[in-house]
Amino acid sequence: MENLKIEKESAALLVIDPYNDFISEGGKLWDRLKAVAEANHCVPHMLQVLNAARKAGLRVFYALHHRYRPGDFETWKYIAPIQKAAWSRKTFEHGTWGGEIRSEFAPQPGEIVAQEHWCSSGFANTDLDLLLKRHGISKLIVIGLLAHTCVESTVRFAAELGYEATVVKDATASYTEEQMHATLVTNLPNYANAIVTADEVVGALSSLKALGTSA
Amino acid sequence: MENLKIEKESAALLVIDPYNDFISEGGKLWDRLKAVAEANHCVPHMLQVLNAARKAGLRVFYALHHRYRPGDFETWKYIAPIQKAAWSRKTFEHGTWGGEIRSEFAPQPGEIVAQEHWCSSGFANTDLDLLLKRHGISKLIVIGLLAHTCVESTVRFAAELGYEATVVKDATASYTEEQMHATLVTNLPNYANAIVTADEVVGALSSLKALGTSA
Amino acid sequence: MENLKIEKESAALLVIDPYNDFISEGGKLWDRLKAVAEANHCVPHMLQVLNAARKAGLRVFYALHHRYRPGDFETWKYIAPIQKAAWSRKTFEHGTWGGEIRSEFAPQPGEIVAQEHWCSSGFANTDLDLLLKRHGISKLIVIGLLAHTCVESTVRFAAELGYEATVVKDATASYTEEQMHATLVTNLPNYANAIVTADEVVGALSSLKALGTSA
Amino acid sequence: MENLKIEKESAALLVIDPYNDFISEGGKLWDRLKAVAEANHCVPHMLQVLNAARKAGLRVFYALHHRYRPGDFETWKYIAPIQKAAWSRKTFEHGTWGGEIRSEFAPQPGEIVAQEHWCSSGFANTDLDLLLKRHGISKLIVIGLLAHTCVESTVRFAAELGYEATVVKDATASYTEEQMHATLVTNLPNYANAIVTADEVVGALSSLKALGTSA
Numbered sequence: 001m002e003n004l005k006i007e008k009e010s011a012a013l014l015v016i017d018p019y020n021d022f023i024s025e026g027g028k029l030w031d032r033l034k035a036v037a038e039a040n041h042c043v044p045h046m047l048q049v050l051n052a053a054r055k056a057g058l059r060v061f062y063a064l065h066h067r068y069r070p071g072d073f074e075t076w077k078y079i080a081p082i083q084k085a086a087w088s089r090k091t092f093e094h095g096t097w098g099g100e101i102r103s104e105f106a107p108q109p110g111e112i113v114a115q116e117h118w119c120s121s122g123f124a125n126t127d128l129d130l131l132l133k134r135h136g137i138s139k140l141i142v143i144g145l146l147a148h149t150c151v152e153s154t155v156r157f158a159a160e161l162g163y164e165a166t167v168v169k170d171a172t173a174s175y176t177e178e179q180m181h182a183t184l185v186t187n188l189p190n191y192a193n194a195i196v197t198a199d200e201v202v203g204a205l206s207s208l209k210a211l212g213t214s215a
Numbered sequence: 216m217e218n219l220k221i222e223k224e225s226a227a228l229l230v231i232d233p234y235n236d237f238i239s240e241g242g243k244l245w246d247r248l249k250a251v252a253e254a255n256h257c258v259p260h261m262l263q264v265l266n267a268a269r270k271a272g273l274r275v276f277y278a279l280h281h282r283y284r285p286g287d288f289e290t291w292k293y294i295a296p297i298q299k300a301a302w303s304r305k306t307f308e309h310g311t312w313g314g315e316i317r318s319e320f321a322p323q324p325g326e327i328v329a330q331e332h333w334c335s336s337g338f339a340n341t342d343l344d345l346l347l348k349r350h351g352i353s354k355l356i357v358i359g360l361l362a363h364t365c366v367e368s369t370v371r372f373a374a375e376l377g378y379e380a381t382v383v384k385d386a387t388a389s390y391t392e393e394q395m396h397a398t399l400v401t402n403l404p405n406y407a408n409a410i411v412t413a414d415e416v417v418g419a420l421s422s423l424k425a426l427g428t429s430a
Numbered sequence: 431m432e433n434l435k436i437e438k439e440s441a442a443l444l445v446i447d448p449y450n451d452f453i454s455e456g457g458k459l460w461d462r463l464k465a466v467a468e469a470n471h472c473v474p475h476m477l478q479v480l481n482a483a484r485k486a487g488l489r490v491f492y493a494l495h496h497r498y499r500p501g502d503f504e505t506w507k508y509i510a511p512i513q514k515a516a517w518s519r520k521t522f523e524h525g526t527w528g529g530e531i532r533s534e535f536a537p538q539p540g541e542i543v544a545q546e547h548w549c550s551s552g553f554a555n556t557d558l559d560l561l562l563k564r565h566g567i568s569k570l571i572v573i574g575l576l577a578h579t580c581v582e583s584t585v586r587f588a589a590e591l592g593y594e595a596t597v598v599k600d601a602t603a604s605y606t607e608e609q610m611h612a613t614l615v616t617n618l619p620n621y622a623n624a625i626v627t628a629d630e631v632v633g634a635l636s637s638l639k640a641l642g643t644s645a
Numbered sequence: 646m647e648n649l650k651i652e653k654e655s656a657a658l659l660v661i662d663p664y665n666d667f668i669s670e671g672g673k674l675w676d677r678l679k680a681v682a683e684a685n686h687c688v689p690h691m692l693q694v695l696n697a698a699r700k701a702g703l704r705v706f707y708a709l710h711h712r713y714r715p716g717d718f719e720t721w722k723y724i725a726p727i728q729k730a731a732w733s734r735k736t737f738e739h740g741t742w743g744g745e746i747r748s749e750f751a752p753q754p755g756e757i758v759a760q761e762h763w764c765s766s767g768f769a770n771t772d773l774d775l776l777l778k779r780h781g782i783s784k785l786i787v788i789g790l791l792a793h794t795c796v797e798s799t800v801r802f803a804a805e806l807g808y809e810a811t812v813v814k815d816a817t818a819s820y821t822e823e824q825m826h827a828t829l830v831t832n833l834p835n836y837a838n839a840i841v842t843a844d845e846v847v848g849a850l851s852s853l854k855a856l857g858t859s860a
Contacts, residue, residue: 133592
């Protein structure tokens with residue numbers, strides 16, 4: 001995709017849920033993800049894109065799933081199935097290693113961490129939309145987990161709220177190839193303005209840097 | 216699913232995009248939908264559910280896609296792919312037959328029509344959430360089109376915003392069985408509290424009526 | 431305020447509720463507004479600002495209050511006092527002269543009319559935020575009615591959602607000077623980035639035009 | 646107001662910003678608030694209402710202002726005046742006594758703390774709306790600070806989003822009586838369904854308890 005252009009003033013990288021529970025050996029969900037994530041080199045690609053964005057001076061945002069805390073959900077009258085599952089597994093438990101961001105992905109000073117989201121969309125019930133606007137961002141490059149839940153919901157919301165989204169297809173993963181297909185082939189072409197590879201994004205970010213654009 | 220219970224005070228039927236362009240012979244998109252919609256008897260099922268809801272006195276809401284009007288999108292700097300497609304086809308053109316609700320599905324007095332949505336979620340940038348709250352509704356029974364775009368986005372948003380959603384799987388359709396599968400099998404079990412048949416809903420609505428519950 | 435600068439690419443004029451019922455002789459609410467509106471020349475100032483914006487090629491948006499239609503509110507379980515009042519008066523009745531935009535303020539081709547709002551904020555339950563984003567707008571110049579209800583709520587929402595707002599203090603009106611004071615002196619200095627006169631805005635728009643900036 | 650009725654299943658107490666910086670001797674803003682707050686016995690009234698709500702088994706929610714953290718706002722392109730002021734004062738600084746909730750108001754197990762809000766509305770860019778819906782709440786009794794900023798914005802948003810709000814006029818305070826008047830007399834009668842005294846709320850909560858209603 002030779003045409004991928006990234007405008008530094010209006011674009012940002014959005015990193016979704018790079019928790020140990022998802023993408024580190026020993027994480028609660030890593031075993032379910034592993035086959036798909038290793039097949040497309042998801043984690044190394046996520047890291048390459050993040051590093052390239054940092055080198056190019058692109059603004060980096062984090063959309064993080066709610067970390068489980070004692071008492072969560074106990075008083076709710078209504079709950080979605082995906083929340084019930086997270087509750088029973090205590091996924092991303094606050095204060096535990098699994099609920100920490102994998103170390104290479106830890107936010108650096110000047111990077112923006114939105115409030116934790118309760119379900120799948122990084123935008124729903126959080127300050128992500130506000131923080132993007134306060135930084136003049138209208139275009140998102142999206143990496144992270146899971147493709148068919150948080151990534152797809154965040155990109156659907158992005159389109160609804162007026163953002164352009166580029167999804168990096170080999171810097172995301174799901175539990176099954178069927179889930180990857182549902183998101184990347186069946187659904188997101190309707191909502192993402194581009195679906196690209198990590199190589200393409202790294203290439204575009206490098207030429208951005210070469211051009212010497214400064215913030 | 217013998218357990219489907221409908222609470223009349225807090226539940227409503229949500230009908231998504233019953234436009235002629237989608238579900239009437241001669242509509243702009245009917246030919247693309249037809250095979251899937253006829254295979255599961257989508258339109259007759261939609262009608263059975265709507266009629267049963269009306270008989271039972273269940274509140275009925277409509278989430279309707281933006282009808283194309285001249286000038287739309289022309290000044291936009293950013294646009295989602297699905298909007299570009301709707302623009303080029305002039306789908307649901309305002310003032311034309313295709314942009315009218317198929318006659319059997321026309322809203323009746325006391326039924327609530329939310330503002331038109333620009334993309335896929337009936338909640339995004341509309342008054343649907345407000346109108347549901349103003350009527351005390353926290354649970355939705357969802358029918359209509361298309362499964363993998365408006366229905367899936369609306370149900371994903373419903374879960375994010377705190378609603379319980381029941382999806383009627385044979386009262387919805389998409390262009391392909393793959394799209395139906397992506398939505399009904401792969402994705403929505405995470406967000407819908409139940410995925411049921413029209414028969415099950417009609418049954419539950421009938422027993423509701425038999426119980427003589429009144430609003 | 432010699433420093434008022436308007437950036438054509440990112441700024442827009444937002445016109446709130448220029449209905450006959452508010453600002454035309456014979457309108458349902460004009461008699462209540464008249465003393466305040468004539469004291470600060472509200473309507474002529476609104477028109478001067480609108481015309482200057484049009485000449486300068488500034489993008490113009492409209493935030494319009496819900497027009498009363500038969501059946502409205504009848505089924506609501508909950509209603510705000512301001513809505514109850516609008517209901518009893520049938521303010522801005524759809525299909526009547528009072529519910530029409532005063533003729534000099536009628537939207538022109540290329541100007542953007544957001545969905546009608548049910549209460550006071552032009553942003554709440556409408557597509558205004560989406561449409562602003564889709565046009566790359568992050569700064570609003572606000573004129574219209576009423577100062578202490580729709581204007582104040584819209585500006586409070588603008589600040590919450592990440593927009594910069596400039597309020598034109600003599601292109602707005604309320605029923606009483608006390609209401610004007612509450613909004614323009616007591617409250618909005620917290621949320622509006624500038625509170626200026628129509629003359630200042632017209633001046634800034636004229637220099638914008640003189641500079642020959644083009645969209 | 647003999648008619649104040651509180652429905653335990655659908656009503657909740659909403660406590661806004663009971664930080665030491667606001668309502669404790671030695672807090673950064675207490676000296677500015679003190680005259681108004683002592684004149685209406687704001688803090689004792691807040692405590693009486695909170696205690697009565699707890700005794701009656703009413704659900705309690707907290708809407709808390711963003712606590713200042715190093716780095717905040719530094720990268721923002723746009724900022725509202727009220728945020729600039731909070732930034733310069735480092736109000737509610739995270740990790741300091743001023744940014745802690747005054748001890749008598751500390752949330753107890755089962756009470757719900759929404760995400761911190763960046764500006765004035767407890768609803769904007771937070772999960773407050775979601776959490777209220779997840780608990781079946783449609784009516785709010787509002788106490789806390791400041792009347793003309795966070796309380797007024799939260800109540801304006803509540804009305805826009807479909808909630809009924811009751812404001813306790815002697816369990817809130819501002820810096821000046823003029824600000825109190827703007828909010829309690831001029832503006833909020835449009836958006837709050839009732840404006841009452843702490844005594845009236847405590848009375849209504851006591852009879853609720855006497856009735857032995859259980860959750």
